Amino acid sequence: MEKMEHTILEDQKGDRIDKVISGLDEEWSRTQVQQWIKDANVLVNGQPVKTNYKCSLNDVIEITIPEPEELDVIPEEMDLEIYYEDKDVLVVNKPRGMVVHPAPGHMTGTLVNGLMAHCKDLSGINGVLRPGIVHRIDKDTSGLLMVAKNDMAHESLVNQLVEKTVTRKYKAIVHGVIPHDFGTIDAPLARDTKDRQSMAVVDNGKHAVTHFHVLERFKDFTFVECQLETGRTHQIRVHMKYIGYPLAGDPKYGPRKTLDIEGQALHAGILGFTHPRTKEYLEFEAPLPKDFEQLLEQLRK
Numbered sequence: 001m002e003k004m005e006h007t008i009l010e011d012q013k014g015d016r017i018d019k020v021i022s023g024l025d026e027e028w029s030r031t032q033v034q035q036w037i038k039d040a041n042v043l044v045n046g047q048p049v050k051t052n053y054k055c056s057l058n059d060v061i062e063i064t065i066p067e068p069e070e071l072d073v074i075p076e077e078m079d080l081e082i083y084y085e086d087k088d089v090l091v092v093n094k095p096r097g098m099v100v101h102p103a104p105g106h107m108t109g110t111l112v113n114g115l116m117a118h119c120k121d122l123s124g125i126n127g128v129l130r131p132g133i134v135h136r137i138d139k140d141t142s143g144l145l146m147v148a149k150n151d152m153a154h155e156s157l158v159n160q161l162v163e164k165t166v167t168r169k170y171k172a173i174v175h176g177v178i179p180h181d182f183g184t185i186d187a188p189l190a191r192d193t194k195d196r197q198s199m200a201v202v203d204n205g206k207h208a209v210t211h212f213h214v215l216e217r218f219k220d221f222t223f224v225e226c227q228l229e230t231g232r233t234h235q236i237r238v239h240m241k242y243i244g245y246p247l248a249g250d251p252k253y254g255p256r257k258t259l260d261i262e263g264q265a266l267h268a269g270i271l272g273f274t275h276p277r278t279k280e281y282l283e284f285e286a287p288l289p290k291d292f293e294q295l296l297e298q299l300r301k
Contacts, residue, residue: 001065006063015054018033034051073107082118121150122149172266259298
């Protein structure tokens with residue numbers, strides 16, 4: 001069982017405890033959190049509380065995250081955009097707004113639900129809720145994901161991620177005009193101590209490196225390509241904010257006044273890896289989503 005602590009901040013005081021906790025991690029649903037509170041897996045200043053408890057400044061919340069239950073993932077017919085598939089691996093283009101895998105409380109509508117309907121065989125390494133999922137992209141990021149259809153493929157793809165031999169290139173629109181054409185951001189990332197649902201550059205965080213180069217400059221924005229060397233949670237979003245060029249449309253790390261796009265303007269456009277069985281290098285490219293292209297057209301005008 002994992003334990004986590006959170007101290008109530010100024011902007012959270014007066015909020016209901018279930019609302020605060022479900023806001024700490026985008027995978028936790030309100031229903032699931034309410035169950036944790038009822039089961040006394042949530043303590044405030046060492047005491048159990050009710051789900052409608054209103055938080056006070058500096059309350060210390062202790063959360064014991066129960067082991068995930070063995071839940072059956074319901075296959076759901078979806079119109080998935082499959083770029084490649086054989087008996088070992090599958091490459092899919094995930095639309096913006098879709099969550100990659102189920103979590104207790106939101107068990108349907110995820111990419112995994114669609115994959116389960118599309119093919120019955122996915123690796124079991126990550127357990128019932130994340131079958132076949134080797135790496136993730138955020139709900140509001142679109143683009144290519146590799147999926148393992150058996151445990152051999154899963155181990156091979158994970159090792160390639162660890163050894164940094166997977167090619168992962170993203171296109172993004174950021175606020176501000178980046179003066180230089182190329183850059184590398186080498187800054188360690190960890191959970192933000194003030195806000196557990198966000199990541200931040202932290203001295204003793206995990207090693208994280210993002211390379212970028214400028215594709216096009218506009219009056220107040222820049223179109224860039226970012227290449228991941230490591231794949232930490234929210235890496236590109238946090239790194240670009242850290243150097244002063246946050247992603248357009250990013251509800252968590254970007255400014256309020258931004259471009260008209262649902263979620264961050266970030267697209268995982270190029271994915272390359274060595275096939276686990278044939279050892280052949282495969283690379284795929286997915287075009288920008290329509291709304292992303294339209295934004296670029298507006299900026300060019």
